[in-house]
Amino acid sequence: MPDLLPPTRWALGGARNTGYGERFADLIAQGEDVVGEGRLADALVGRGARILDAGSGMGRIGGYLHACGHRVTAAEPDATLVAQSRRTYPGLTVVPHEILALTPEALTGAGVPTEYDLVVCVGNVLAFLAEGTEVAVLERLGSLLAPGGRILAGFHLRGGPATARSYPPDEFAADVTAAGLRVDHRFGGYDLRPVDDQYAVWVLARG
Template identity: 35%
Template sequence: MSRWRDLTGETSGEDYAARFAALARSGKDVHGEARFCAALLPAGARVLDAGCGTGRVMIRLAELGYDCVGVDLDASMLAVARQQAPELSWYQADLAEFEPRRLGVSPDFDLVVAAGNIFPLLAAGTEATVVQRLTAALRPGGLLVAGFGLDEAHLPVPPGITLSEYDDCCAAAGLTLVDRFATWDADPYQGGGYAVSVHRR
């Protein structure tokens, strides 16, 4: 069972969306992830939002002109996403078993983004499999972008994966580290409890 399911019971979609809506109303920037991804590739590129949740990142990328597909295991999150953007492509799937073709989706994405602590919230022991599945969805030269917390201050659960372990998973899947940042605003990574990693297939 995933740490996310343990944490939420997969019933938190509306609460999650409301929290970000309140942040946006207060003037906080809630589109850092989408802006980060948009800086990496031109509009029109294909983006897979892996662990898309309520669709905050993907909906913004679609508004910016990207061809997006969202995948998440949590039906309560997807229900909110579909309500907010019914015209976009949302799929319910376990990332550890994700096969785009089985969903009728072409596996040649230019970028896969895993925002929102996806890797620390996976079922323990599935991290390498998920990296392999997401890599297989990328075209040659495509990018895997993942941002997640590394310590208890940046996570709702105890840390589940270290950066070196994540890099090992990526290397085993045939990915190469391109860059690493401390935030979605592309601040330099100098250690610390959060990292955004960019790997290329």
């Protein structure tokens, strides 16, 4: 049951999260490029793919992928960001759930797929999970993959948000394995730059 889930680091951040959605809205209004993650996600699937944007925030990546013609389900538990997403991207389907609440029953009840060709989990979402739930979250994301499906994930290694955890690459890779997944690729950015110690982009699949 969603009410029994432990609070995420994002939820515990409270007022310190204020301004996140507005900052991206301002960048979009200024014509800034805020969809690098979306371009890589689009390249990983064929046309009209089923994509889950897990931890979709204000909708910038899910909205982009929807505009590319994919069938996108955006999942976001923060009510303020859900409202902003629905205002900004009215064609995007948003379900107000955190990742561990994305059960087949919840997805079916929302009228969205229960299997996805690609799960997108970017923007430090994995560094904002509730303490000790990392493997369970990765297991849940893996359970939502269609045959041949993949997960695109990314988070800061240094210089990330103050309320996010540090998630060392070796620890993340161990959690991936524990969740029954494997690392197919790791990069230093969504432009596929070489691995560095600032940011990590991962492409995962079922082990």
